[in-house]
Amino acid sequence: MKTGPNLSTTERSDILGSASDTWGRTWNxxxxxxxxxxxxxVSVASSTSRDFFLDWLPxxxxxxGGGPTNTPTSTPTLTRTPTPTTTACALxxxxxxxxxxxxxxxxxxxxxxTVRVGYGDSVTVTHEFGSATVTGDFSTSNPALVTVPLQANATHHLSVxxxxxxxxxxxxxxxDYTLITTNxxxxxxxxxxQTDGTITPTFTPTATTLRVQYRAADTNAGDNQIKPHFNIVNAGTSPVPLSELKIRYWFTREGTQNQSFWCDWAAINGACGNVSGTFVQVGSGADFYLEVSFAAAAGSIAAGGQSGEIQTRFAKSDWSNYTETGxxxxxxxxxxxxxxxxxxLYRKGVLVWGIEP
Ligand SMILES: [Ca+2]
Ligand SMILES: [Ca+2]
Known part of the structure; x- marks a missing residue:
């Protein structure tokens, strides 16, 4: 093997060997x-990113003495065939x-x-309640700015x-590849x-097939009684025992008087005899809720059926007025x-309908 002189950007010819040079071996x-x-x-260049061109090699x-009968001839190849030193693209x-x-x-x-991505053309941020996408020509110095809406009083786990x-x-x-991170x-x-209950949230029933319908039987917002009527709808494919369900009606009391609950009429088994109401004092958004529950003897709401009307009413012990507005x-x-x-509405203690204040 012989190594020629270093190549440059100028075309030139080199001769390796001579009439007396046996290249270090004995030939037959x-x-x-x-x-x-x-x-x-062979290219032995130290750079792997350069191309060298070989025009011809006689x-x-x-x-x-008595050599072979055929006469070796040199056949120069005059096409410019680049000899690339790098043939495959790097990873x-x-x-x-x-x-x-x-x-x-x-x-x-x-x-x-704020999302920084090299050569990015689309960025999507997804969480439990939805997603948002922006498109553009993004880089680490030109970040994508994705505005994601947030659900009230909820924890959002983002995937970008x-x-x-x-x-x-x-x-x-x-x-054409996609990068994903959750960190x-x-x-x-x-x-x-998200910790603010004062914004107006949107509610999308997902796992529940139960819902509550309501009617204001008394629209006087300043008198001494509150009269919510309820109907529970079961859109599912199996019956739901009423005893597993509880309804909460949220309000502010105005004052410190004890309160009394009445069931005026109910379409369920045993009627009002199987309906109870209790008042629970709470902290924010409303300072009370009325919780309506049912005895086991109330039976079940059939699949695709409804409870029928449950007419309730409550008042303070001194019959002072409520302010229902708000x-x-x-x-x-x-x-x-x-x-x-x-x-x-709750089933076995789990919220299945509506949004708490
Ligand atoms: Ca009223
Ligand atoms: Ca009130």
Whole structure:
């Protein structure tokens, strides 16, 4: 093997060997035939990113005595065939995906998520209650700003996915992959706790097939009684025992008097004899709720059926007036039964309908 002088950007010719040079070995005639004689050219450049061009490579063989009957000839190849020193594209380096830390807890109804992604063209932020997507030409210095709406009084676990667009580097194309993270760029989980009950939440029943309908039997918001009527609808495919259900009606009491509950009429087994009401004092949004529950003898709501009317009423022991305007569950526009998410329903203690204040 011989190593020629270093190549440069100038075209030139080099001669390796000579008439007296045996290349360090002893030859026999069989090795000098057209079929067997081979020349190998190898790039030993220290750079793997350069191309070198070999125009032609004639081989001259000097010999003496009774050589082979065929005469080795040199056949120069005059096509410019580049000898690439690099033939395969390197593995792509994954682009960075950095999400700035989120604010939590927050009382905001939405939050802007700042996402930095190399060569990004689409960023989506998903949480339990929905998702938001932005498209554009994003980089680590030009972040995607994704505004995600937040659910009231809920914990949101964010997942951020970013799509990397087609990129050509050094003649190689890298493209079309998606990066996903659930952590910010410091490794903390992307979790937002929304803690403000004063915003108007939206309610999407998901796992429940039960719902409560409400009617304001008394629309006088300033008198001494509150008269909510209820109807529980079972849209499911199996009966639901009434004893597993509790209804909460949320209000403020005005004053400190004890309160009394009456059931005036109920369409269930045993009628009002199987209906109870208790008052529970609470902290925020409303300072009380009336909880309506049912005895085991009340039976079940059939699949696809409803409880029928449950007419309730309550008052303070001194018969002083309430102020119902602003009470969370009070809606004087509902004088006929209608679904009402401000009255909540629980099955075995688990909220299955409505939104607590
Ligand atoms: Ca009233
Ligand atoms: Ca009130």
């Amino acid at each position: 005639t069989n090795e000098l035939t057209s079929a067997n004689l081979r020349v190998r050219v 081989v001259r063989v000097w010999y003496s 792509p380096t994954p682009q960075p995906l950095w999400v700035e830390p989120v604010t939590s807890p927050t009382d905001q109804t939405s939050q802007v998520i 996915s970013a799509h990397v667009r087609s990129v050509t580097i050094g003649g190689c194309t890298y493209s 910010d760029r410091f490794g903390a989980p992307l979790t937002i706790v 009470d969370y569950s009070f809606d004087p526009t509902k004088t006929s039964f209608a679904d009402w998410t401000h009255v909540t």
